Amino acid sequence: MLEELKEKVFKANLDLVKHNLVIFTWGNVSGIDREKGLVVIKPSGVSYDEMKASDMVVVDLATGKVVEGDLNPSSDTPTHLVLYRAFPEIGGIVHTHSTYATAWAQAGKDIPNIGTTHADYFHDAIPCTKDMTENQMGEYEKETGNVIVERFKGINYVHTPGVLVKNHGPLSWGTDPDNAVYNAVVMEEVAKMAFVSFMVNPDTTMNPLLVEKHFSRKHGPNAYYGQKK
C-alpha cells in the first residue's frame, strides 16, 4: 500500500542528510495521501544510513494508529498529524535540528524578514511558538502541533511554510515531501543570513514594500507555493 509515497518520503528523509540539516537519527519527514486519509512517516530512531523505503510507517490520519509497518513511527508523529488536520493545503512536513534555525528556536525569537531571499519564500517573519504550559507537557508532541496552529492564527501558512518550536527546532511544510525539504533548506539558509546580518547591524530593517514586491513577483497575489491558483 502507498509504495510510491513511501519511496517519496524515504528519499526526502535522505535529502535531510544530503543538505546537512540533520545528523544521527535527528529529524523526520512525512507525506500524506489525503484521499486515503493516511500519513507515511520516517520510523523512529533509525539511522539514515540503514533506512529503507520499506521501513516507512503508515499511520491513520484520523486515529493516529499504525496501519502498516513493523517499526515505531517517528516520535514527532502526533505533531505531524495535528498539522495535517489543521492545514489542509499541505502535503509534506519536515522537522530538523538544523543549526541556525534551531538556534533561533532555542532563543525563542521569530526570524524577521530582513532580506529578499527570505521574502522570496516566506512572506512573514518565521514565527517561534510560545512556552508550553505544564499541562501541555504531558502530551508534548501533540501539544507542539497545537501551539504551532495557535501561533499561525492570522498568518497564512501557505505563504509562510515554516515555524520554530521554542527551545526545540524548526518545522517546515509544502505541497509534498520534496517541497517541504526545499523549504527546510531555505529556512536554514535565511536563519543563518539573519543571524549574521544582526551581528553586522543589530538595527537592520527591511521596507515591507520590498517584501511584497519579492514575494508577489515569485508567487503572485494568490500564491500557492509559487504557482497561481
Ligand SMILES: O=C(CO)[C@@H](O)[C@H](O)COP(=O)(O)O
Ligand atoms: O527532536 C526530537 C527528539 O527531541 C526528534 O525529532 C528526533 O530528532 C527524531 O526522533 P524520531 O523521528 O527518530 O522519533
